Amino acid sequence: MPCGGGDIGLNVWVENGEILFYLSRSGTFDENNLFPKLGRVRLNLQPNPFTAGAKFRQELKLKEGYVEITGGEGRQATMVKVWVDVFRPVVQVEVNSSQPIRVEASYENWRTQNRELLAGEKFATSLKWSKLKAIQYKDEVQPLGNDILFYHRNRDSTVFDLTVNQQHLIKVKGQLINPLHNLTYGGIMRGPNMVWAGTSSGKYSQADYTAYKLKSKTPARTHQLQMYLHVDQATTLTEWQAGLRQIIRQAEAGKKNAFRNTQKWWRQYWDRSYVLINTESASSADAAWQVGRNYQLFRYMLGCNAYGKYPTKFNGGLFTYDPVFVDAKYPFSPDHRQWGGGTFTAQNQRLVYWPMLKSGDFDLMPPQLQFYRRLLPNAELRTNVYWNHPGASFTEQIENFGLPNFAEYGLDRPAGFDPGLEHNAWLEYHWDTALEICLMVLDLERFTQQDITPYLPLLESCVNFFDEHYQYLAGRRGAKKLDQNGHLVLYPGTAAETFKMANNAAPTVAGMQTVLSRLLELPATYASTEKRARWQEMLKRVPTLSFREMQGHKTIAPAKTWERKQNTEIPQLYPVFPYGMYGIGKPDLEVAVNTWKYDTDAIKNRNYTSWHQDNIFCARLGLTAEAAAITIQKLQDSGRRFPAFWGPGHDYVPDHNWGGSGMIGVQEMLMQTDNRKIYLLPAWPLDWNAEFKLHAPYKTVVSGKVVNGKLISLEVTPKERRKDIILPKE
Template sequence: MNYILWVLLLISAGYGQLFAQSTPDQMANVVWTSQSKNSSESMPCGGGDIGLNVWVEKGDILFYLSRSGTFDENNAMLKLGRVRVRLSPNPFTGTDFKQELKLAEGGVTIRGGNVQVNLWVDVFRPVVHVDVQSAKPLSIKAAYESWRHKDHVVQGTEFRTNSYKVPQKFDVVTRKDDIDFQGNDILFYHRNRSDAETIFDHTVRLEGMDSVKDKLFDPLKNNTFGGLMRGQNMKPIGTDTGTYAQLSFKAWAITTTKPVRSQAIEIGLNVDQTNTLDDWKAGLNKIMNDASQTQKTARQKSREWWRQFWDRSYIRLDSRDTAVMAISQNYQRFRYQLGCNAYGKWPTKFNGGLFTFDPEYVDHKYAHSPDFRLWGGGTMTAQNQRLVYHPMLKTGDFDMLKPQFDFYLRTQKNAELRSQVYWQHNGACFTEQIENFGLPNIMEYGTKRPDGYDPGMEYNAWLEYEWDTVFEFCLMMLETERYEGRDITEYVPFIESCLTFYDEHYRQLAAQRGTRPFDGQGHYILYPTSACETYKMTYNSATVISALKVILGRMLELPGKYLDTKQREKWATMLKRIPPLPFQEYDGHKTLAPALAWARIQNSEAPQLYPVYPWGIYGVGKPGLDVAINTWTYDTLVVKYRSHVGWRQHNIFAARLGLTDEAARLTKLKFRNSTHRFPTFWGPGFDWTPDHNWGGSAMIGLQEMLMQVDGKTIRLLPAWPKDWNATFKLHAPYNTTVEGRVVNGKVENLNVTPQERMRDVILP
């Protein structure tokens, strides 16, 4: 062999091996060789904070447009429309059709005959790209389709997609969009009306917050969202009408002026709260006419972003077991879905993210518009949202945590005003079913309330007194300081405000009901509380106690710059006042209890195991592991509701307890391909499809099987099957990455950065 060729081959092989470590497994790419029946057989494509559902149906390329923050007057999260691209002559009539999601570069490629169409989203600029290449000239027609071309009165179960949730005594209307040709382009937008009451106004009024309305953060006022579709040398050819999934639509179309071999179509999307419509249009024009971004450089920068995204972290399994390989592939596919909202102003929604599709293909009884999703568009349910964001710590996706943190920072003042108006004390009170403006969802708050009922309380059997769920986000904020060394100065007052609420509110409640603010041991009287949505009217809830103990302890461990002496004394005193965790017995076995006492059971969660996860008080290598395992084994309701579906986190509990067989069984079920064509469009579970808290809980469980951290300790393979071989790279506290291979239950090629952290690693 030629010497130079031999050297080049060696270099190429080495480069390929290195590059393979920083890109997703090619087997994780999703490839379809037949067209789709409908939008339920779409695949995700996105970047920045834009998501597309892409599919080919009857020779037409179709995709839905979604972007973070598209909240209308009713707090539904509206899609930005549907695009249909038709090529003539149609290249997709043969048997060589191929549609592929290329995870490494974050785009979808569609091929047929001698034609290739690439769809991708600019990560750094909110622009969708459709690039057509053909060996022979063809004509291209691109149509923007809208089902919101006229006002629509919301009816029946359709209310579930907005914040009213149920029919009202007045008409609730989804207002029409403004859509028209602008020269050769198509302009479309929805601007929330200022001359009518929005759900924000409605909620403030009915929840008795009018006295401070001018101080409240309102994300709906003047919210405007839409975009512009254009193609070079394309011209308008008029409008048309049609029906898709039983819903009528109107289409505005542009076409190439002559047959072409190459064509680029761009769709710029703008979401902003602007004082005037002209201000919003100016922002859109800036997006579309950014001279610093050529299509070539934008594509290169976006590909580079996805390359570093995949290089941050990975878990790739190698097995002949198809169920194990599904774990590997679907872990990567779902992480891609999360990466499509890396830079959104608003968090990734647990109930579909950016990738919902026509709801009748999820459940026939919901034959509504593509805007529909159960559990609302602007409602950010904390117990579900947490599972979407917890896995980002070990993947090192710290920048992607910012939208969720910012959501709480924006709404902090509103939550504090709740405490001041209702109870005349300090601290931020966050409820479970929380709106994007920090107040309880009005239906969950309850509009038919008994006379004299506490106005700050949700009159709701599932949600009453459930205020502690915010602490998991406080924990994530604290973890970013420990994991990446982030300066969390802006988060510390938020965490303190959440702690202040519990301190002041429960002393106030005790003073109203007795002569002492504390019990006989000097502890808080945490009554009434709630252990998740399941154990209600609890005395000393395990979830509340665990949250307060861990958050207060972590606050006191912060470096000196974050808290002065007076603050530290305050939180140290509060920590001493937290009561001990409750216990109970089953068949003579000591177990964790959900609370010391409770009035009723409302749901089917396992809050007695929250001291295991998320709070990490019990677990592998920690005292009392036998008590936690007893809880898993003997608590009748923990056993009864053990499942992999939706938000259930039994896979995580099993991993944290070192129960390898159970963790593996549940993880296989969690990552099993969905019932829809795209493998990680799980759901609806308890929520909607794609179920993002299903995917998030699956990711967390797999991570915990592979690596658990406690302070500076890094424990590898605490619940890892010996026959699961894998390559991995995960993040640990103190700016640490841990990477290597697992072969037959042993860790090989272990690389810990920085090297001095190797002494903190515990091998199996």
Template sequence: MKHCYLLLFFLLITIYHLPAQHIYTWNTQSHHAGESMPCGGGDIGLNAWVENGDILFYLSRSGTFDENNAMLKLGRIRLQFPFSNKHFKQELRLEEGGIRISTESMQVNLWVDVFNPLVHVEIKSTTPVSIKAAYESWRYEDHLVKDAREFRTNSYKKQPSFNVKTFKDSISFKEEQVLFWHRNKGEDVFDYTVHREGMDSVKEQLYNPIKNNTFGGAMYGAGMLPAGTDSGIYADTKYQAWVLQSRKAVKTQHITIALHVGQTASLNEWTNGLNALTKLTSNKQRTQQWWKQFFERSYISINSKDTVVKAISRNYELFRYMLGCNAYGKWPTKFNGGLFTFDPRYVDEKSPYSPDFRLWGGGTMTAQNQRLVYFPMLKSGDIDMMRSQFDFYMRAWKNAELRSKVYWKHNGACFTEQLENFGLPNIMEYGPDRPAGTDPGVEYNAWLEYQWETVFEFCLMMLETERYGGKDISEYLPFIESCLTFYDEHYRQLAARRSARTLDSAGHYILYPTSSAETFKVTYNSTTVISALKVITERMLELPLDTAQRRRIAGIQQKIPPIPLRQIDGHTVLAPAETWARVQNTETPQLYPVFPWGIYGVGKPGLDTALNTWKYDPHAVKYRSHVGWRQYSIFAARLGLTADAAALTAEKFKDGPHRFPAFWGPAFDWTPDHNWGGSAMIGLQEMLMQVDGRKIYLLPAWPDNWNVSFKLHAPYNTFVEGVVKDGKIETLQVTPASRRQDVIIKP
């Protein structure tokens, strides 16, 4: 009997440690696509909803960049059959990774194979029913982009001197399938950008992801036959439909949509790739196991009767699921909607465009926003998902180095903000109509000029994957060094043009002109640049570099100026730079030494200086909020300001304006706002656990009345899991056990 009680005790403890087994449920149908639910896997995202008895879902996949570098959807599916609304449920079953739609007489399971680009629809009915599956497309004809706002969905951003079209797809019945595809052809925005940015001399050396990019798929199902075409209007957009219908009434039906994206030399080569996909058989159990381990490897589950606090851990988990849907994409999850955008009129009525629309482009990656999508993956143990973002930079690396060679005749990779997926600045942000004599390597743009340091945040993430997960990062080290080399050679060159001396009297770089984020412009010794150079060189020198590489990086390190400080009302605070010409935006770069750079914070020297900046800097105080990419919840957590961190985090995680609560935005960007969700995740993680070298700080900014069970990852292949009740840790497990000595718990 004693052994039975012990077994029961340990079983209860084990159950208490497990993450919440969430099934997110709706009990009524939706009114439109703006009330859709996300579903996905691998690198495919679906928006699914039930409207007037029809089951609909959009198809998205990583890498669907057209001639204009818009990220196009792959179409919409509509399922029709006799539908009873009695006992209706639509469930997002997180640990299975799919959606289940059920009534008293039927069940539909919608899921995506994590390991193969296949979408599955499984239909079961208690009585035989006739089933229609329609592939709907609004790209059945060329579309002339005319409205100024609509240009924001592609890389032109505004009307150039010629017409811009979204070219039609090819769609047809092929035997018992619906086949659809889009293949890029002719002159495209890559050609236009290269020419207008003066890079024609190296064009043949430049990486080009747009040429011959081909994407599409096939829909098919056993016993499903072509049943003609249809047409209609959904939201603001006309569409045509290609319909498959079951040969006879059935109780079960399995429909598959294979999606293929590839840059192929010929259409025939792409078609062969698609045909190979249609012959694959998915292992549903393997996909479900992937999602199960995904949610077991990390979680934050807050137990509270307060609905606002309860929403924090629920929405944390729902958003993490959305990130998991692009775990293995060739391209990173876009900050401005990811794989889950929908008809734009349900975001903003002033945008009556097709479902392809999103603000801030499709192939344009904005580093200041993208970073917030990927930083939380370190503590959630999802470093395998960070490869997509790293590969983005690795593919563009050579192009960034060629910019330096062409414009300034020196070495090093120069990455800008508003960066195209081929590594050059967005052409409209670059400024195609520039005054004569301007530096051709600088974006002629009040917000973006001289902002080259954001790449270092991704360098930091690369370095962190080695520390967190023991990853071999040797492939990234030359890339990181190239980014450092740019600053070394570029700013010594600029100084040499102005003076006989290339360093200041203390032997430091003269970092002018620079930028402190998008906010403090034309700066001297930008704090964001100095912080980045300081941390990246320190971290590089901790690695086993060869002698020559160590000498080069140490040489850069010794030339880095100190972080600028200033006085406000008698208080020493962090300054955004030594000097600046103007304030352009509303970021708070003077607190970037707190996050992302971790130079100041809990348990570190100079905490009072960082706290003074939070309290007294008028810019930091004026723009303090939770909206969009603002990272004040992160700053507060890293400064140990529990009440501020809790309040801002609660606001961050409040349900968004759409039916699915983790569809935030549009804020400054678009919906779903992934940099809103990412910054919220980081803030919550930092409230619970912070790290500094080998030190692990638990509960540095955690409210006593937030009871929580958690599992988070820390550097050196460590994970920490436990239960906190009334501000005290009831159970704690650190793996490996030797790391328990490095844990510091807030008293």
């Protein structure tokens, strides 16, 4: 089961009478941009309270955010508590027993020598299917008195250098942000009653490892173990070690209140938002109850990377584990995950972060939003180098240094092919997902009223790119940069990864219209009259959505034209979600409903797994039965030991965009907002009783209780927002 806090995640389990857990922390990327674990910890207690036949219980204390393991027989009763400090990068293990016991704690590392990654293993790196050799360099592990120090420091040459050279950016290399340079990560394991006990070796699952051991000095009723973790782009190893010592000093100074403060954080986390369904039965046989329970479990996993420097990864977050238990065809080390470690796929990442608005988890959003803001200089620089015009070119699959993924860029590129483009059938011209991040920033302002001035350069640069680039392309094709209506010709483009070589793709049109309109709606303090006039002119140049007749009904077209179809998305409904041009209480809802019901491309591509967002579409269209049925499919128990470890679907386990899209759908079934309007129960089934607390725009909190389809209690804060609540018609 998962356990974590701050930006640290653990997988905790008991096997053969021993407690094991993996260590993972946000921001650990090696030379190949693989996202490795920091190691594995194994605890052996003697006498062993977890032997066969003894009483045993392992519980995730969700409200307090820790794992409790109890066992024993006869007069021996032992409790082990595993928790992570939310405010400092420290993992704590506390052992309490009714009888004196001994503890042996092993730090296990499988990266003990340089090793060439197997072809399939490279899919966890930025090299993916490239035939280039990928060496995983060893970690350094050593005893320091009675402590165990472990770390990895990246070599001077990394996949960043390889990518910059590949993508013709050598002349500006010194201007590019390089997060892999001097990156050092690791930590120290120690315990106040523990002494160095030597090494041993073994094999777990598919990976050989070396164990570095501590043991208790004497038997005792209580034992403690700490792992202090540190990640930094330190100029020298000495500097990194000094930073680690500072973490230890700060943790020691605050240890008296650390657990209490962490519990307090988790309690307020659960208090600020929740969705509880059919709790009166609380039966795992009840599909709706599973939806509510797993909504909460997944939100816990999101809370474990509240304050990471990097976004929660869609393909496993902090909680990946031995891949052979995901699929037998992955006989690799615990570091493995499909679709890369330092590569962030925007179509997937967005679904992890959209639910945080209505759950009120605004403090969890900066890792995703700052990721784009931090990489803005790199995105603008590549636009300038390739096309000599302004604007930020963010590609769909983006490295943590802001460039396209090395393998996805195209490894067999034709001579003379535009170096700014990915030679990739799926990703070519796929830039518009950055507009969704822009909308997320604008929604953050609308929900919280917080100042988003630091993000304005990002928003402006993203819309500016489309306005500039498509005039640039049209100017290269002919004498006119706009069509006969004065609109941009958004060609070549793409409607997600499905409708390729598209003209005026629906997601791009909807994204530009929505983001520019919302920029113009910002309070006057955000922009000068001149800047607003520029936004208004830009908005006038955005083309309109295209439509087509399907089975005798008017529907939203995925684009004006396209040349091929190749994936399974439904981008013709992106004007519904995320861009909200259609929905409950908005004009022409029937056209969007027709698109879901009668568009044969949409029907063919319906799916509930992974990143598919059919449940969200149906909720926003008021299709209650369909929304409920797909939500049950999406948020039912995963079939793995932890109910919210979904996948692999299209991605990996645990699939975080699977859980995120499930959360969004539940929220939209309960509450939809349109500026100041708040629609309650727009797609809520009559037989789903619920208690909920959700957040709405303008610093509004809505909580209530639904029984048999009726809202029997409602509280709105502030009270004056009660007038903006709209209930379903009887």
